[in-house]
Amino acid sequence: MTSLDGMPSPATGARPAPLTLSRVRLGPGGPLVALRIVDGRIAAVARDGDLGGPVHDLAGRTVLPGLWDAHVHMAQWAGNRRRVDLSGLDSARAVAGALRPHAADRSSGEVLVGQGFRDGLWPDVPDKALLDAVCPDRPVALISADLHAVWLNSAGLALVGRAGHPTGLLREHECFEVMRALPEVPADVLDGWVAEAARDAAARGVTGVIDFHFSDNLADWSRRAASAPLDLRVRAAVYPSRLDAAVERGLRSGDVLPGTGGLVRVGPLKLFTDGSLNTRTALCCDPYPGLEDAAGAYGVEETSFEELVRLMRRAAAHGIEPAVHAIGDRANTVALDAFEAVRCRGRIEHAQLLSAVDVPRFAALGVTAGVQPAHATDDRDVADRHWAGRTGRAFAYGDLLAAGAALEFGSDAPVAPLDPWVAVAAAVHRTGDARPAWHPEQRVPLRAALAASARGRSLIRVGDPADLVVVDVDPLDADPGTLRAMPVHATLLGGRWTHGPG
Numbered sequence: 001m002t003s004l005d006g007m008p009s010p011a012t013g014a015r016p017a018p019l020t021l022s023r024v025r026l027g028p029g030g031p032l033v034a035l036r037i038v039d040g041r042i043a044a045v046a047r048d049g050d051l052g053g054p055v056h057d058l059a060g061r062t063v064l065p066g067l068w069d070a071h072v073h074m075a076q077w078a079g080n081r082r083r084v085d086l087s088g089l090d091s092a093r094a095v096a097g098a099l100r101p102h103a104a105d106r107s108s109g110e111v112l113v114g115q116g117f118r119d120g121l122w123p124d125v126p127d128k129a130l131l132d133a134v135c136p137d138r139p140v141a142l143i144s145a146d147l148h149a150v151w152l153n154s155a156g157l158a159l160v161g162r163a164g165h166p167t168g169l170l171r172e173h174e175c176f177e178v179m180r181a182l183p184e185v186p187a188d189v190l191d192g193w194v195a196e197a198a199r200d201a202a203a204r205g206v207t208g209v210i211d212f213h214f215s216d217n218l219a220d221w222s223r224r225a226a227s228a229p230l231d232l233r234v235r236a237a238v239y240p241s242r243l244d245a246a247v248e249r250g251l252r253s254g255d256v257l258p259g260t261g262g263l264v265r266v267g268p269l270k271l272f273t274d275g276s277l278n279t280r281t282a283l284c285c286d287p288y289p290g291l292e293d294a295a296g297a298y299g300v301e302e303t304s305f306e307e308l309v310r311l312m313r314r315a316a317a318h319g320i321e322p323a324v325h326a327i328g329d330r331a332n333t334v335a336l337d338a339f340e341a342v343r344c345r346g347r348i349e350h351a352q353l354l355s356a357v358d359v360p361r362f363a364a365l366g367v368t369a370g371v372q373p374a375h376a377t378d379d380r381d382v383a384d385r386h387w388a389g390r391t392g393r394a395f396a397y398g399d400l401l402a403a404g405a406a407l408e409f410g411s412d413a414p415v416a417p418l419d420p421w422v423a424v425a426a427a428v429h430r431t432g433d434a435r436p437a438w439h440p441e442q443r444v445p446l447r448a449a450l451a452a453s454a455r456g457r458s459l460i461r462v463g464d465p466a467d468l469v470v471v472d473v474d475p476l477d478a479d480p481g482t483l484r485a486m487p488v489h490a491t492l493l494g495g496r497w498t499h500g501p502g
Contacts, residue, residue: 016040016495020051021470024058026460028447028476032060037466040494045462056501061489062474064450065457066207066467067420070370071349071410073147074211074234075220078193079185080414084114086142091122095142095151096130103135111156111183114142115414119149120278120382126151128168141182145415146276150175172275172300176214191224197418198231202498204419205469205488208233208455210370210410212270212323212349216242218257225260231498233467235267237323240311243269252319268323268347269315272302274331277352278382282328284353288386299328308338316344323347323370329355329393336361347408350375353387353394363404370408371397373423373444374416377432391439397427398442407444407452420453424475425484427452432484446475466495 021035026045036044036051044051084102089095095117102112112135119126131140131153139156143149152160152168160181162170170178185193201209209232211217217236224230236257238246246266257264275281280288283299291297302325303311312322322342326335327350335348336358347368352375362369376395383391393399401407409423416422422432427444430437437443444452451458460468472487490500 017054018043018052019495020053020055021063022055022057023060024470025060025062025474027064027458028062028450028474030062035063035460035466035468037492037495040466040496042460042462042464042466045460058470058489061470061472063460064205064469064471064475065454065460065464066469066491066493067205067453068208068210068233068408068455069201069206069410069413069418069420070210070408070455071372072209072211072413072418073213074194074197074209074413075190075213075215076147077413077418078190078197080115081197082193083143084112085116086114087116087118087145089117092119092124092126092130095126096134099131099134099140103138111139111141111159113182114140116145117142117151118145118278118382120280121385126167126169128153128157128165131156131168141178143179144278146278147412147415148172148175148276148279148281150178152178171279172281172302180214187220187223191227194224195228195231199498201418202231202491202493203488204421205471205486205491205499206232206418206420207467207469207491207493207498208235209418210235210237210267210323212237212267214239218242218246218251218264218266221264222257222260225257225264229261229496230263231493232263233493234264236264237267237270238320239270243311243315243320246320247314247318250318253321266320268321269311270323270325270349271308271311272325273308273335274302274326274328275300276327277379277386280386282353283326283331283334284328284387285330285333285355286390289388298330301331301334305334305338308334309341312338312342312344312346316342316346321346323349325349327352329353329358329390332358336365336367339365339367350412351400353390354396354399356393359393359396359399359405360403362400363406368406368408369397369400370410371395371400372410372412372416373397373426373449374411374432376430376438376442377426378416380438392441394439396442397444401444401448406456407448408455409449409452421484421486424449424453424486425480428483429480431480450475466492468492470500 140153142151274283281300287297324335470490
């Protein structure tokens with residue numbers, strides 16, 4: 001038995017039975033048709049006639065290409081749902097106070113982990129003393145919403161070998177080192193959490209993800225696929241520490257990993273140029289307000305241009321496409337310069353603040369903009385403060401689209417929810433609450449937003465894999481709230497129901 005990609009299917013999987021979807025609307029505003037699915041692919045599309053059974057009547061619902069989240073940290077998203085939620089808290093003291101109800105709930109030897117604080121607009125600053133007052137003995141590790149900062153108490157600092165750190169707030173490289181040093185969840189437990197998160201993603205119409213989790217992604221997803229059929233297609237990113245191993249194995253971006261039923265493929269090489277907006281470490285051409293004379297006033301350069309080019313050349317020479325994290329305008333210029341020097345295809349992840357002259361370079365260089373529209377609505381206030389006078393070119397999705405750039409939408413989960421409808425609504429309406437649209441000139445038309453959430457796929461054609469989502473409301477008829485919370489009736493992955501009718 002083979003999968004869609006000609007690879008052996010997992011022993012626990014089975015070829016999906018033929019199926020006809022009847023009375024289904026073909027895309028937004030499309031005609032009512034019947035779709036025939038055979039061997040996991042679209043075999044026929046017809047307005048009338050008998051395409052064979054079994055038949056599932058979809059009663060006029062709309063079918064769309066299956067959705068992708070083009071930037072997730074899957075294991076962190078799965079684990080995040082079991083951590084203390086710190087989102088929405090407006091000060092360091094409020095965060096410390098929010099830990100009190102949780103401090104006594106678990107054994108004293110367990111690390112108390114929280115996720116989601118945003119300190120970019122706080123009136124006070126995170127400090128270990130605030131956490132020590134709540135949890136003097138038990139280790140505490142609080143991870144920022146953007147994953148670029150971690151805040152620990154004294155016990156947590158001692159646990160990760162950082163005793164004596166003056167504040168307990170660590171950013172960028174130090175943050176990543178600390179997160180790697182925290183006790184790991186057993187692999188079987190984590191895999192169960194990931195499987196649950198994947199099922200929830202399928203319930204929102206997701207059929208695939210690009211996973212940028214900080215780990216040996218290829219090994220992790222191979223292990224998961226070997227134990228049970230996956231509910232998602234996965235492109236698993238590689239980090240520089242594992243680039244040599246991938247090259248030695250002869251792996252190239254897009255290659256199917258053996259034993260995964262064709263569902264797991266090698267993803268891009270993840271590289272960093274800078275930090276993030278909320279931590280004021282995104283590398284910018286102008287200094288951050290109030291930091292003009294401070295070290296790091298312009299942000300942080302994570303990788304030098306020379307090293308970036310070296311790594312990109314090595315990867316590209318062996319068929320591995322780079323995906324370069326760049327948030328500030330200076331960082332995006334550096335990343336585009338590196339793509340121009342190497343002359344390879346690839347991606348820039350985030351592309352949050354752009355110089356006007358750089359916008360057309362994405363299309364000219366064949367670089368995909370992997371963007372997260374929910375960040376534009378979530379970070380509008382912090383951008384207005386720290387990128388004051390420049391926000392007309394922040395999250396400039398309309399400009400990128402008009403310049404011919406390929407856009408792919410993601411969430412950066414757990415930074416934003418793994419829900420493509422949140423991204424679509426944010427891109428189309430440029431607001432996530434009752435406020436007016438923020439820079440409405442950067443809106444993306446609905447059809448383009450849907451395509452960007454399906455890795456460019458906008459049509460359902462004979463011969464395509466039957467990766468489909470069926471929604472109860474035609475997106476063209478959805479108001480902003482309905483679009484954001486779109487009711488998903490069913491999802492199919494290669495003709496197999498992963499959500500809904502089975």
